[in-house]
Amino acid sequence: MLRVTKLRYGFPIGLFLFFYFDGVLGAAFPRQLFSVPYAMSSYLVVLWLVFAVFFEDNLQIPLGIWAAIAGGLFDVYYTGIWGIFVFVFPIVIALTKACYKAFPINFLSGLLVYFIDITVICTLSYFGNLVVHMTSASFTDMMVDSLAPTLAYNLAAYVILYFPVQWLFNRLKN
Amino acid sequence: MNKFFSNRRLVIVIVCLIVSFGLMSVSVAIRNKRSTPPMIQQFGNDVVGLVNRVVAWPVSGLKGSVTGFSDLMNTYQENQRLKGQVQELAQTKVHDQAVNQENKKLKKELKLAHSLTDYSPVNATVIARTPSAWQNQVIIDKGSAAGIKKNMPVLSGSGIVGRISEVNRTNSKVELLSNSSESANRFAVTIANKAGQNVHGIVSGYNRDKNLIEMGNVTSKTKIEKGDKVSTSGLGGVMPAGLFVGTVVSTGTDNYGLASKISIKPATNLSELSAVTVAIRQAQTTN
Numbered sequence: 001m002l003r004v005t006k007l008r009y010g011f012p013i014g015l016f017l018f019f020y021f022d023g024v025l026g027a028a029f030p031r032q033l034f035s036v037p038y039a040m041s042s043y044l045v046v047l048w049l050v051f052a053v054f055f056e057d058n059l060q061i062p063l064g065i066w067a068a069i070a071g072g073l074f075d076v077y078y079t080g081i082w083g084i085f086v087f088v089f090p091i092v093i094a095l096t097k098a099c100y101k102a103f104p105i106n107f108l109s110g111l112l113v114y115f116i117d118i119t120v121i122c123t124l125s126y127f128g129n130l131v132v133h134m135t136s137a138s139f140t141d142m143m144v145d146s147l148a149p150t151l152a153y154n155l156a157a158y159v160i161l162y163f164p165v166q167w168l169f170n171r172l173k174n
Numbered sequence: 175m176n177k178f179f180s181n182r183r184l185v186i187v188i189v190c191l192i193v194s195f196g197l198m199s200v201s202v203a204i205r206n207k208r209s210t211p212p213m214i215q216q217f218g219n220d221v222v223g224l225v226n227r228v229v230a231w232p233v234s235g236l237k238g239s240v241t242g243f244s245d246l247m248n249t250y251q252e253n254q255r256l257k258g259q260v261q262e263l264a265q266t267k268v269h270d271q272a273v274n275q276e277n278k279k280l281k282k283e284l285k286l287a288h289s290l291t292d293y294s295p296v297n298a299t300v301i302a303r304t305p306s307a308w309q310n311q312v313i314i315d316k317g318s319a320a321g322i323k324k325n326m327p328v329l330s331g332s333g334i335v336g337r338i339s340e341v342n343r344t345n346s347k348v349e350l351l352s353n354s355s356e357s358a359n360r361f362a363v364t365i366a367n368k369a370g371q372n373v374h375g376i377v378s379g380y381n382r383d384k385n386l387i388e389m390g391n392v393t394s395k396t397k398i399e400k401g402d403k404v405s406t407s408g409l410g411g412v413m414p415a416g417l418f419v420g421t422v423v424s425t426g427t428d429n430y431g432l433a434s435k436i437s438i439k440p441a442t443n444l445s446e447l448s449a450v451t452v453a454i455r456q457a458q459t460t461n
Binding site: 077 | 193237300306311383446
């Protein structure tokens with residue numbers, strides 16, 4: 001069904017736009033996002049993918065593949081380490097789909113699902129970096145300095161963008 | 175649970191895990207050993223970087239107008255402070271020119287082409303920052319086309335902020351001093367004390383909580399005091415000498431009480447970078 005709607009173009013454009021915003025916002029507002037020792041990592045591209053799971057209805061966008069593409073680009077362009085986000089993003093999308101099937105999604109339950117998603121991303125990327133010796137931070141440091149600010153930032157982004165993106169998807173579907 | 179971990183799924187999960195770990199270790203090995211990433215990665219990064227600039231443009235415009243307003247608010251105080259500094263600077267500049275000329279003449283007499291302090295600057299703009307807590311890394315809009323090579327030092331404001339970690343054709347990645355990885359900030363530095371004596375050493379780590387650079391394993395008995403200036407020594411690699419790193423904040427002994435550990439305050443605020451300069455050393459390099 002994706003072929004007949006405007007989402008065919010709208011979804012990839014939104015995906016790439018959110019992907020770039022992740023890096024550009026960090027460069028434009030470093031004092032707000034990366035004040036030592038806290039670091040807010042922006043995962044707007046995941047937000048777009050999760051919104052697509054919520055709002056696609058029965059359009060059947062191949063989200064797993066898109067998530068892998070976005071994750072691969074994230075690895076190559078932003079971190080320079082292959083093999084972390086290219087697997088983490090599809091895992092998160094699969095998790096969101098499983099939740100979507102298990103209970104009805106609305107604004108609040110979606111917020112909780114996204115909370116779990118971000119926690120999974122942070123934890124898995126921390127362990128990935130720990131394994132290849134890119135970080136030596138302890139697990140508690142990770143919780144306080146990275147996970148907590150990242151959750152705050154991304155959940156705020158969810159709250160702000162939920163209704164605009166829902167409106168956008170509805171428009172693009174018709 | 176049994177159903178979820180059916181044979182087929184289990185195999186897929188294990189294969190994915192193996193591929194993931196394989197990719198990670200290969201990319202880290204490449205990053206540590208080779209001067210440029212593989213061709214495909216370079217090409218991909220160049221294409222992605224091109225669009226990044228288009229997206230970065232309106233955002234930086236928006237940011238410019240916001241900071242412009244806040245700058246206007248404290249213009250008066252800043253002006254007062256700067257007036258005092260300008261007079262001092264004029265004096266230093268004239269003296270600097272005289273010393274520079276003398277240096278040139280002496281070099282000519284000694285038939286020295288380039289010494290360790292000579293470098294040519296390449297200015298670049300920060301177009302993105304890695305959204306990760308584990309890699310304090312920014313992406314700049316100049317690459318190997320502008321003469322940038324891996325491990326070159328990157329300056330911003332009055333001092334050094336990091337080094338080039340990956341070079342593509344038209345953009346490159348900069349690992350900041352504050353990076354928590356184990357090999358990010360091992361710069362060869364020298365501390366000059368008030369008596370004019372030097373202590374050489376290597377930056378050994380970064381204190382995330384206090385935002386200080388640490389220099390460990392110093393066995394020299396030369397007295398180092400708070401406020402002494404730290405600069406690069408130019409020993410080894412592609413680093414020029416005399417780049418300002420920071421000032422000494424405190425000295426103490428390490429955990430074993432044998433060698434001393436020196437804490438250094440970075441010259442530039444590492445979390446505020448918009449334009450940077452890559453220093454290309456002109457003296458012959460070893461690698």
